[in-house]
Amino acid sequence: MSGIAVEPWLDELAELRIRIFRDYPYLYDGSAEYERDYLDRYARSKQSVVVLAMEYNRLIGAATGLPLSDADPEFVAPFERHGPPPEQVFYFGESVLLPAYRGEGVGHRFFDLRELYAQDFGYSLTAFCAVVRDPAHPRRPADYRSLEPFWRGRGYRPEPALTARFPWKDLGDSEETEKTMQFWMRDATLAESEM
DSSP: OOGGGGGGGHHHHHHHHHHHHTSTTTOBOOOHHHHHHHHHHHHHOTTOEEEEEEETTEEEEEEEEEEGGGSOHHHHHHHHHHSSOGGGEEEEEEEEEOGGGTTSSHHHHHHHHHHHHHHHTTOOEEEEEEEOOOTTOTTOOTTOOOSHHHHHHTTOEEEEEEEEEEEEOBTTOSSOEEEEEEEEEEEHHHHHHTO
16 A cells, blocks of 8 residues: 555554564664654655555554655665665665564565565665664574575665664663664666576
8 A cells, every 4th residue: 555545554553563673683662652653654655655464354564665755864864975866766664574474475575565666666776774783782582583684685785885873762771872774775677687
């Protein structure tokens, strides 16, 4: 779905984001009020996309995207400083999926659908960002598996010059701290030429 059609789902999307992002590496102590405000940007964008994964009538996962120029200023700024121009990039906000449904191809489907949607609007560049945590972080689970191999397999590469600083409150903390967010990017025209 896109634009204002997202509106009826915003509360459930907010709950899902809070639930999933509590886990490492985000450790996000979120609030419904902040989430609703953040997700409202997708309802206001005419070219946004929200992909819902449902089991019967229950939301089990979601993935979002919108033109980078419609995203939060903190995400636009690195592209304004280092390029490519924000208006050439389609930004993937998040992919969140309940743990019981992981490993069944839903993550690939989230990327497939958003990449096709971006191409339909003429975007060959797609990007997302992920939090950077110290590998020795005390709250990193012993069985933690990075998503980097999955992202690389989809043709995404980290762009060293493209990072953002974004604040949130970690679980157990009393105040927000800024985190580094690393952008990963894929150029569909290059990916097709490598096939």
